[in-house]
Amino acid sequence: MSKSHDPWQDAMDHAVAVARKSGEMIREVVQNQDQSSLVQTKSSAVDLVTETDQKVERLIIQSVKSKFPSHRFIGEESVSSGEPCILTSDPTWIIDPIDGTTNFVHRYPFVGVCIGFAVNQQVEWGVVYSAIEDKMFTARRGRGAFCNGRPLQVSTQTDVHRSMVATEFGSDRDPQVVDKIFSSLHKVLSLPVHGVRGAGSAALNMCAVARGSVELYYETGVHVWDIAAASVIVTEAGGVLRDTTGGALDLMSRRIVAANNETIATRIIAELEVYSSERDDRAPDCEPE
Ligand SMILES: O=P(O)(O)O[C@H]1[C@H](O)[C@@H](O)[C@@H](O)[C@@H](O)[C@@H]1O
Numbered sequence: 001m002s003k004s005h006d007p008w009q010d011a012m013d014h015a016v017a018v019a020r021k022s023g024e025m026i027r028e029v030v031q032n033q034d035q036s037s038l039v040q041t042k043s044s045a046v047d048l049v050t051e052t053d054q055k056v057e058r059l060i061i062q063s064v065k066s067k068f069p070s071h072r073f074i075g076e077e078s079v080s081s082g083e084p085c086i087l088t089s090d091p092t093w094i095i096d097p098i099d100g101t102t103n104f105v106h107r108y109p110f111v112g113v114c115i116g117f118a119v120n121q122q123v124e125w126g127v128v129y130s131a132i133e134d135k136m137f138t139a140r141r142g143r144g145a146f147c148n149g150r151p152l153q154v155s156t157q158t159d160v161h162r163s164m165v166a167t168e169f170g171s172d173r174d175p176q177v178v179d180k181i182f183s184s185l186h187k188v189l190s191l192p193v194h195g196v197r198g199a200g201s202a203a204l205n206m207c208a209v210a211r212g213s214v215e216l217y218y219e220t221g222v223h224v225w226d227i228a229a230a231s232v233i234v235t236e237a238g239g240v241l242r243d244t245t246g247g248a249l250d251l252m253s254r255r256i257v258a259a260n261n262e263t264i265a266t267r268i269i270a271e272l273e274v275y276s277s278e279r280d281d282r283a284p285d286c287e288p289e
């Protein structure tokens with residue numbers, strides 16, 4: 001069969017297939033109730049990683065390398081093992097094998113297999129597979145956003161007092177960071193808004209914005225692999241992306257606001273405490289002199 005004239009579509013079709021296969025692996029582990037084995041920690045005692053995270057990421061990367069040998073990767077567990085987290089202009093797969101690992105360990109049913117694809121440092125398409133719900137969220141830049149093939153559209157709400165907001169507590173338990181998280185949460189809740197929710201997965205919170213059930217999601221401390229795939233799903237569903245400072249989203253900054261429109265984004269951003277975590281693309285720690 002001749003190669004399609006649209007190589008990025010071939011890559012996206014592969015991503016959907018391998019995300020679905022990854023979801024089957026995840027469901028099997030959850031159903032066998034052995035996902036709590038081999039739980040390790042990373043940046044903090046509550047930043048978890050399991051053998052399944054690592055197996056799923058290896059499955060995705062090895063399958064891509066065989067079909068697209070010249071492409072690059074940014075994978076959560078590869079970076080955790082020391083791979084660089086640098087987005088070049090080359091075609092790059094940005095992978096979070098299980099977004100919502102803590103949910104996975106506790107059998108809380110919101111885990112997303114996230115595969116984003118960037119060319120010239122712009123996300124071209126994104127795939128987020130909510131494995132337990134069996135919902136495949138997809139978007140290709142300029143061609144719309146879908147869930148299981150049905151078009152997605154953000155909420156039309158412009159009144160912040162009638163909005164639902166999502167955020168996360170993250171995995172940093174530094175008391176000063178926890179204070180900033182609760183300061184923002186206090187201000188947002190007191191507007192008031194209808195409610196605050198958190199799926200336990202940045203990507204699934206963003207998909208909730210894309211499908212119109214949440215008006216805005218914000219978080220400081222996320223990583224590029226948490227948000228890259230879902231970023232294009234939000235914008236192709238008609239949503240907007242911002243930094244918590246109000247500026248343009250910087251995928252490596254570890255700060256994000258994803259909203260249904262500028263009105264809601266501006267109103268909530270005014271309430272947020274701005275603080276920073278180390279950038280994802282920071283230079284590796286220099287060896288001591
Ligand atoms: O499950 P992860 O891939 O580690 O990402 C989660 C993160 O652990 C959690 O603390 C929150 O930041 C979520 O928004 C991430 O998706």
Ligand SMILES: [Mg+2]
Nearest residue numbers: 096099100226
């Ligand atoms: Mg994640």
